[in-house]
Amino acid sequence: MPAPETRRKSAGIAGNLACRHGPSPAGCTRGLAVSGRGRAHRPARRAVPARRARPAPPGGRPGRDRRRGRARIPRGPRARGGRRRAPHRDRRRRRRRVEPAAPDPAPHARRGPREGRQRRARGGRPRARVRRRSGARAPHPRQRRAAAGGRRRRARRHRHLRVAPGRRGRVRKSRGSPRLGRRAGVHGPGHGVLVAAARRGAPRGARRPPPRRRRAADVRGGGRARFRRAAGRLAHGDAGDPPDRRYRRPAPRPDRARRRPALDGQGGAAARGRGRWGSGGRCRGSGCGPRGSGTGRGGPPRRCRRRRRARAVGAGGRRHPRRGPDPARRARRRRADPLRRPRRDRLRERGALAARGRDPRRPRYGRDLDARGNGGLDWPRGGARVIAVEEYTGRVMADAQPLPAEAVPVSDARGRTLAEPAIARLEIPRFDNSAMDGFAVRFADVAGATEADPVALRVTADVPAGSTLDPAIAPGTAARIMTGAPVPAGADTVSPFEGTVGGLADSLGTALVWQEPRAVGAHVRRRGEDLKVGDEVLPAGTPLGPLQVAALVAAGIAEVRVARRPRVLVASTGSELVAPGEAPGPGQIPDSNSTLLALLVADAGAEVVGCARVDDDPVTLTRLLAATDADVVITSGGVSAGAFEPVRQALEGTVSFEKVAMQPGKPQAFGRLPSGALFFGLPGNPVSVAVSFEVIVRPALLALQGRGEVHRPTLRLPAACGWRTPDGRSQYLPIAVDRDDPARWAVRPATAGGSGSHLAGGLGRAEGYAIVPADVAAVEAGDPIEVILIP
Ligand SMILES: Nc1nc2c(c(=O)[nH]1)N[C@H]1C(S)=C(S)[C@@H](COP(=O)(O)OP(=O)(O)OC[C@H]3O[C@@H](n4cnc5c(N)ncnc54)[C@H](O)[C@@H]3O)O[C@H]1N2
Numbered sequence: 184m185p186a187p188e189t190r191r192k193s194a195g196i197a198g199n200l201a202c203r204h205g206p207s208p209a210g211c212t213r214g215l216a217v218s219g220r221g222r223a224h225r226p227a228r229r230a231v232p233a234r235r236a237r238p239a240p241p242g243g244r245p246g247r248d249r250r251r252g253r254a255r256i257p258r259g260p261r262a263r264g265g266r267r268r269a270p271h272r273d274r275r276r277r278r279r280r281v282e283p284a285a286p287d288p289a290p291h292a293r294r295g296p297r298e299g300r301q302r303r304a305r306g307g308r309p310r311a312r313v314r315r316r317s318g319a320r321a322p323h324p325r326q327r328r329a330a331a332g333g334r335r336r337r338a339r340r341h342r343h344l345r346v347a348p349g350r351r352g353r354v355r356k357s358r359g360s361p362r363l364g365r366r367a368g369v370h371g372p373g374h375g376v377l378v379a380a381a382r383r384g385a386p387r388g389a390r391r392p393p394p395r396r397r398r399a400a401d402v403r404g405g406g407r408a409r410f411r412r413a414a415g416r417l418a419h420g421d422a423g424d425p426p427d428r429r430y431r432r433p434a435p436r437p438d439r440a441r442r443r444p445a446l447d448g449q450g451g452a453a454a455r456g457r458g459r460w461g462s463g464g465r466c467r468g469s470g471c472g473p474r475g476s477g478t479g480r481g482g483p484p485r486r487c488r489r490r491r492r493a494r495a496v497g498a499g500g501r502r503h504p505r506r507g508p509d510p511a512r513r514a515r516r517r518r519a520d521p522l523r524r525p526r527r528d529r530l531r532e533r534g535a536l537a538a539r540g541r542d543p544r545r546p547r548y549g550r551d552l553d554a555r556g557n558g559g560l561d562w563p564r565g566g567a568r569v570i571a572v573e574e575y576t577g578r579v580m581a582d583a584q585p586l587p588a589e590a591v592p593v594s595d596a597r598g599r600t601l602a603e604p605a606i607a608r609l610e611i612p613r614f615d616n617s618a619m620d621g622f623a624v625r626f627a628d629v630a631g632a633t634e635a636d637p638v639a640l641r642v643t644a645d646v647p648a649g650s651t652l653d654p655a656i657a658p659g660t661a662a663r664i665m666t667g668a669p670v671p672a673g674a675d676t677v678s679p680f681e682g683t684v685g686g687l688a689d690s691l692g693t694a695l696v697w698q699e700p701r702a703v704g705a706h707v708r709r710r711g712e713d714l715k716v717g718d719e720v721l722p723a724g725t726p727l728g729p730l731q732v733a734a735l736v737a738a739g740i741a742e743v744r745v746a747r748r749p750r751v752l753v754a755s756t757g758s759e760l761v762a763p764g765e766a767p768g769p770g771q772i773p774d775s776n777s778t779l780l781a782l783l784v785a786d787a788g789a790e791v792v793g794c795a796r797v798d799d800d801p802v803t804l805t806r807l808l809a810a811t812d813a814d815v816v817i818t819s820g821g822v823s824a825g826a827f828e829p830v831r832q833a834l835e836g837t838v839s840f841e842k843v844a845m846q847p848g849k850p851q852a853f854g855r856l857p858s859g860a861l862f863f864g865l866p867g868n869p870v871s872v873a874v875s876f877e878v879i880v881r882p883a884l885l886a887l888q889g890r891g892e893v894h895r896p897t898l899r900l901p902a903a904c905g906w907r908t909p910d911g912r913s914q915y916l917p918i919a920v921d922r923d924d925p926a927r928w929a930v931r932p933a934t935a936g937g938s939g940s941h942l943a944g945g946l947g948r949a950e951g952y953a954i955v956p957a958d959v960a961a962v963e964a965g966d967p968i969e970v971i972l973i974p
């Protein structure tokens with residue numbers, strides 16, 4: 184049968200304590216700190232059965248009980264009936280934290296059973312105590328002496344303190360030192376003494392968080408550190424504090440503050456580091472004596488069976504700080520080397536850069552992503568940071584490089600974008616031709632003609648448009664000529680019918696010109712005055728609308744090179760969606776987004792190769808994406824924070840999900856799919872889709888087509904009324920234009936609901952978007968507003 188666990192007996196106030204410095208606590212001559220760890224007064228080791236230790240079942244309990252052959256101690260907060268042995272991790276943490284210490288206000292304090300119950304009643308856990316396992320070796324007397332020496336030295340150093348630096352809050356039963364006790368604002372001898380270092384200066388009544396939260400906070404450097412910071416603020420003794428709050432602690436010095444681990448969450452090593460060997464504390468490895476054991480002057484650890492690296496930062500996080508330079512110097516050197524900077528510095532730096540709008544961890548599109556854009560795999564997910572619209576669109580645009588060019592007949596070029604400049608093959612006009620119906624004349628003949636004294640010319644030829652004739656024009660003669668017809672070489676001016684007495688009547692006989700042409704060459708269009716052969720008709724990047732295509736034709740161009748149209752797959756996600764025109768059942772709505780997107784994509788010159796609707800199962804979307812050969816995939820919905828977000832679930836880790844500082848359109852996804860397709864995951868709300876397309880997708884689609892200008896022109900119009908704007912986000916408000924006063928158009932929200940992103944009906948009344956910058960708190964009537972009008 185395994186032996187019952189033995190432990191030191193818990194001694195009450197007047198417990199069975201033996202002290203090396205005196206026969207009892209009362210008789211201690213040293214006045215050193217007493218605690219579970221930094222205790223100068225150690226009780227006589229007396230093996231007594233653990234209270235309420237349950238006997239193990241025959242054969243022992245599974246696991247280590249059986250292995251170690253000892254009674255199992257019930258664990259966990261629920262096992263309150265038995266003495267709780269702190270989890271190993273906690274024991275280690277406590278050991279790390281131990282700071283053998285300053286003169287303690289309660290040198291012989293011990294926790295008694297009543298105090299343990301009080302603690303539990305407050306929701307705390309019993310303070311685990313360091314016990315030596317049955318059979319564990321006692322420290323060698325030399326180790327004990329060395330440890331005691333270290334404690335004494337540190338105690339001397341901190342004599343001015345009332346509470347040892349770095350000591351955690353503890354509840355101790357103590358006879359206490361009346362002097363210190365009173366000055367520290369604690370109760371006198373015989374009472375439970377609250378010496379809570381972590382709570383020093385904390386508001387009265389402040390409670391420590393429950394253990395689980397404390398542990399979590401430790402890991403994050405959050406809750407407890409915050410608590411301590413709050414405590415620290417008061418702890419330095421604000422003048423207005425009541426005297427019992429004004430604990431005398433050394434004022435924070437920059438170096439000390441930097442070193443103090445508990446208050447600033449930074450590495451503990453430097454804080455405790457003393458001398459050449461670093462921490463001056465104990466090695467946390469089991470079986471390893473206190474640092475400096477055996478030498479009394481610090482030194483390398485003798486041995487350590489567990490050489491696990493500690494989690495804490497810096498030398499103090501090591502089980503055995505390496506032999507080497509002073510840790511503070513080493514930390515400075517590390518900071519100087521960007522590749523070896525301590526994590527806290529990197530984090531600090533990242534915070535600073537993030538505040539400037541760039542997170543250095545984040546790959547930049549077009550630069551840090553590999554050819555397939557897979558750098559995105561390492562992107563931080565679900566970033567809490569809201570990024571500016573410009574930053575987000577900047578990333579998108581960096582990845583939207585023009586697709587390869589192709590040649591198309593001009594007749595099919597409408598809506599395409601020139602990939603190369605279009606060069607004129609013909610002159611415009613092709614030849615000198617008449618701008619008017621009338622008579623081709625010699626200016627000298629008609630100079631000085633007036634109504635009172637008209638000039639009569641004999642008509643010798645008739646030149647219609649398309650004529651190949653070039654009749655001679657002798658002095659005193661003229662040729663009848665139509666608009667666009669080549670001007671005979673002998674004529675230099677055209678006199679329109681309106682400047683003659685007879686006009687078209689008798690126009691093949693005599694022309695009686697009464698109006699003198701304004702100059703030589705009047706009404707003659709000169710060859711090549713618009714374009715000459717070889718001139719650039721249109722530059723690359725020009726979108727080809729009707730006007731542009733016509734110019735190409737006029738310049739004799741039959742075929743142009745244009746960027747390939749992006750092939751776009753549109754997919755709406757949502758199990759609530761039914762096809763357009765289909766009657767929706769309960770909980771269902773028509774899928775308007777796929778229609779909206781498909782039309783917007785076509786308007787942007789891209790080709791819709793698929794228009795799909797998928798349910799909220801990410802597998803469905805994954806299959807769809809795996810099967811597509813599109814250049815671009817645009818989805819709607821499924822990118823925010825819900826339980827059924829197929830886009831997020833299917834693509835998290837492949838593309839980046841961001842919160843963009845725009846309203847609507849905050850949740851966005853963008854990246855490159857394994858197929859190479861650019862992916863845009865737009866939020867599902869219909870207005871969000873329209874706005875996101877306008878602000879993010881359309882410019883990218885145009886850029887893929889090599890478009891020179893990807894943004895619509897904006898104009899400033901006054902607001903017809905005021906409206907609310909979102910906090911910290913640029914607003915893209917669907918607007919209608921008031922045209923009552925043609926000299927002063929004004930804009931107003933297209934829907935009564937303002938910028939509600941679900942107002943799919945109101946979207947139909949929108950003529951464009953008002954763009955209100957993020958820092959504008961509200962729009963007042965009459966404010967000039969930047970507006971995009973959507974044709
Ligand atoms: N906890 C949070 N919830 C939400 C956040 C957030 O940051 N935290 N953001 C909100 C914002 S802003 C938006 S926008 C939406 C975007 O959500 P999803 O992208 O996941 O879109 P869904 O939830 O799928 O749909 C939103 C809405 O739009 C309707 N919808 C979806 N698809 C269509 C379609 N094809 N045709 C018509 N209407 C569609 C859908 O029924 C929903 O009503 O998230 C907020 N929530």
Ligand code: MOO
Pocket residue numbers: 845846847848849850866868871940
């Ligand atoms: O940002 Mo959401 O797109 O407002 O509705």
